[in-house]
Structures are given as structure tokens and as C-alpha cells.
Amino acid sequence: MSGFLTPPATPHIRTATASIATAVAVALSVFAAALIPGSALYSVLTAGGVALGAASGVAALRHRGGLRIFQWLSALGGIVILLIGIVVAVAKFGASAKLATLGLVTSYYLMPSAALACYIGGLGQLPAKWIAPAFMATAGAGAAGWFSLGAGTGFERFLIAVAAVFSLMGCVYPVWGCVVKRPRQVAAWLVALAALVLGALMLFMVSMVVAPGLLWLQPTTVAWGFMIAGVLATVAGLWPRRF
Numbered sequence: 001m002s003g004f005l006t007p008p009a010t011p012h013i014r015t016a017t018a019s020i021a022t023a024v025a026v027a028l029s030v031f032a033a034a035l036i037p038g039s040a041l042y043s044v045l046t047a048g049g050v051a052l053g054a055a056s057g058v059a060a061l062r063h064r065g066g067l068r069i070f071q072w073l074s075a076l077g078g079i080v081i082l083l084i085g086i087v088v089a090v091a092k093f094g095a096s097a098k099l100a101t102l103g104l105v106t107s108y109y110l111m112p113s114a115a116l117a118c119y120i121g122g123l124g125q126l127p128a129k130w131i132a133p134a135f136m137a138t139a140g141a142g143a144a145g146w147f148s149l150g151a152g153t154g155f156e157r158f159l160i161a162v163a164a165v166f167s168l169m170g171c172v173y174p175v176w177g178c179v180v181k182r183p184r185q186v187a188a189w190l191v192a193l194a195a196l197v198l199g200a201l202m203l204f205m206v207s208m209v210v211a212p213g214l215l216w217l218q219p220t221t222v223a224w225g226f227m228i229a230g231v232l233a234t235v236a237g238l239w240p241r242r243f
Helices: 013-035 039-062 068-092 098-126 129-150 153-183 186-212 219-238
Strands: none
Touching: 013 098, 013 129, 013 153, 013 219, 039 068, 039 129, 039 186, 039 219, 068 098, 068 186, 068 219, 098 129, 129 186, 153 186, 186 219
């Protein structure tokens, strides 16, 4: 039982990347509705990220040597997201009112839990030294983005600043590693670039709270900044060479 609950001895970086990217794509689709509605390209990119849910689910089930809790979470979350996507697609192209209602209900109640399962499952399959900075960078950015959609009270603005600083702390790790170690692998530099983009967005969010009006970015720019950081990190994780 203890073996089932522990991370795999050999990290599964690509599976972890696909799983985390799925959760991030679900979050970006929520931000897109508020920050950049109607963008066909953004919708395609987020849909592509969500489609990785199927890949992460299948890949997690293919691992030999006995599955652990993190592979199961990735598989469960990915398969649920895939099924919800199928229902929504069939309802949209088939013009079925019942399927449309089913897709709406399942998306509302099951999608957040499935995305969370993908996220936790992905983190658990990363190398141990990457888990903390990856969690801090992504969870902090997600929380800051979520709170910024409201940002109507002083307490919400305080939460934005705290979450953004938390994310910044996670972004420092890959950037510092590239500056000090100067790795030859392209993937390492892609992760550092993603961290720089995300860190710049977090600094902007902190400035919104600490010094309103000092910096200003269009909501569209913020949305694309999140997307660029997510795409860079995903490409790095799926890169053929590990680092």
C-alpha cells in the first residue's frame, strides 16, 4: 500500500507535462471567457491543451511496474475530461438539447474535479526537486488570476498580491538554475523563458495592488501572456531530451 502512495522511482516527465497542461488549459479557458472572449486562436490552443487529457490518461495507464496514485489521478482526470469533451462536441454538432444540458451540467460539476486530479497527478510524477517550484509557480498564478476576475474588495486584492508573490517564488528556481548552470538542453531554457514570462505577469499583478496605475496591461495581453508561458512550459516538458 505504501508503494502505491509514493511517487514513481523514475519520474514520467512527459506524462506529468500532459497532465498538468490539461489542468492549465481548463483554467485558461475560464480566464479566456473573461479576458479575451471570441478569440478563435486562443480557443483552439486551449482546446488542444484539454485534448492532452486523453493523452495523459492513456499514457498513465500504460506504465509498467504497477500504477501509483498519481498515475491513477492523471488517468482518471484525463478520461473524465475526454468524455465531457465528447458529450459537448456531439451536443454542439448534433443540436441535441438534452446532450447540451448534460454537457453543461457535467462541465460545471465534474470538470473542476477532473482538472484538479490531472494537476495533482501531474505534479506527483515530476522529479522531486521540481514539485515545489512547479506547484508554487502554477498554483500561485492560477489563484492570482482567479482572484483578479473579481478584485472588488481590499481583501481580494491582498489575496492577489500574496498569490502572485507565491508564484514568483516558484518562477525564480528555473531562471536561477539556467543562470548558474548554463545548461545545454533547449528544454531547460524554454522552462526558464516560461518562468520569466509568468514572473513578469505576476509582477504586474503585484503592482496592481501595491501601486495601482504604475503599470497597465490590456486584459488581452495578460491572457496571451498566460498562454505563452503555458505553451513554452508544455513544449519543454514534451521535449525529447530530459534535463
